[in-house]
Amino acid sequence: MEKVLLIIIALSGLSAVSSHAERQYHFVYEAKNMSEAQRYCREKHTDLATVDSMEVVELLNNMAGQYNQSAWIGLHDDWDTWRWSMSDPSFYGPGETEFRQWGPGEPSNGHDEQCTHFHRSGIWGDHDCNNPLYVVCFDVTGPNATFVLIERGMTWTEAQSYCREHHTDLASVRNLADSQRIESSAGGVYWIGLYRDSWKWSDGSFSSFEYWAENEPNYIGLKVCVAAAFNNFGKWEDLDCGVDKPFICYGPVPVKPDMTPEPAVSTVPVVPVSMKVIKVSVENPNGVDLNDPAFLDAMLVEAKKNLRAQGLDDNVQLAWRKQPDGQVFHEEEEKKRDEL
Numbered sequence: 001m002e003k004v005l006l007i008i009i010a011l012s013g014l015s016a017v018s019s020h021a022e023r024q025y026h027f028v029y030e031a032k033n034m035s036e037a038q039r040y041c042r043e044k045h046t047d048l049a050t051v052d053s054m055e056v057v058e059l060l061n062n063m064a065g066q067y068n069q070s071a072w073i074g075l076h077d078d079w080d081t082w083r084w085s086m087s088d089p090s091f092y093g094p095g096e097t098e099f100r101q102w103g104p105g106e107p108s109n110g111h112d113e114q115c116t117h118f119h120r121s122g123i124w125g126d127h128d129c130n131n132p133l134y135v136v137c138f139d140v141t142g143p144n145a146t147f148v149l150i151e152r153g154m155t156w157t158e159a160q161s162y163c164r165e166h167h168t169d170l171a172s173v174r175n176l177a178d179s180q181r182i183e184s185s186a187g188g189v190y191w192i193g194l195y196r197d198s199w200k201w202s203d204g205s206f207s208s209f210e211y212w213a214e215n216e217p218n219y220i221g222l223k224v225c226v227a228a229a230f231n232n233f234g235k236w237e238d239l240d241c242g243v244d245k246p247f248i249c250y251g252p253v254p255v256k257p258d259m260t261p262e263p264a265v266s267t268v269p270v271v272p273v274s275m276k277v278i279k280v281s282v283e284n285p286n287g288v289d290l291n292d293p294a295f296l297d298a299m300l301v302e303a304k305k306n307l308r309a310q311g312l313d314d315n316v317q318l319a320w321r322k323q324p325d326g327q328v329f330h331e332e333e334e335k336k337r338d339e340l
């Protein structure tokens, strides 16, 4: 079952509702493993939730309300997605970007093993990128590559910079012939250009925001996914991706009929806009129709008075956030929680 609780928006500043920055978050209490949760979010909304600021953390904490366990967000360790430092596709023939000569048990995809070494026997392994190893660079002219072996220890990142400065890049090994040309002059263990990234958002967005709990991530399990723990301020913990958990999706904010038309962003001088979403729960023992427009209006007037009393200026807009079915309030289904 989903719970969507985005109810009042208070905007200070009259310019655009900054819809480009808006996302609506959806809690889904039906427990699923990470890949099933991702599939669900992509089908019904946009994707698993990206949490890229403290504002989003706070929004989710508010939405979680009494829910005090953890829920999947869209972050996972991008294991086993190896790629070459030299990314120009014209350099590779069919299938050549996927050529591999991993040794037995490799790649182990350990969390700190994100770079690839080439042993002089031609066998590859994944390895801690911070270790200093010898380096194979290459010079690329048309379809041909000339390998250059540097017998000086560097970390993988140093090796990449060095090769890009003095040659074309860290070496790609596209086929058996490339491998044999390196083997013929190799005398140790060398970095080559194959690497993988670590933490990735499901929707492919990039963000340097992190909100790990103490001593996290601790890399439980091999395929590692991330949940926000709502008994710990929404902080992140990494868990085995196969565990079934409630999860959080995001999608676009539905058009708000009470705020149309939105001003064209480009014609409005840029005014700093801050938006706050406040969740309101109403106990309703008398069975009043909470979605009655008159009732909603009266509550807005009340809310605006309260915000003014807290020092917000006149330039504040308040509106109810409607949900896709056009209703503002939804009955909370306690039963669903009991089933957890």
Ligand SMILES: *[C@@H]1O[C@H](CO)[C@@H](O)[C@H](O)[C@H]1NC(C)=O
Pocket: 066, 068, 231
């Ligand atoms: C979570 O909430 C339930 C009921 O509200 C409570 O019984 C339980 O102790 C809470 N658990 C934690 C870890 O806070």
Ligand SMILES: *[C@@H]1O[C@H](CO)[C@@H](O)[C@H](O)[C@H]1NC(C)=O
Pocket: 141, 143, 144
């Ligand atoms: C590139 O390699 C091909 C095939 O191995 C060879 O025939 C050709 O002479 C090489 N070109 C250069 C510029 O080295």
Ligand SMILES: *[C@@H]1O[C@H](CO)[C@@H](O)[C@H](O)[C@H]1NC(C)=O
Pocket: 033, 034, 035, 036, 241, 242, 243
């Ligand atoms: C997730 O659940 C689906 C359906 O139950 C299952 O087919 C899949 O193997 C599970 N994935 C993981 C990583 O456990």
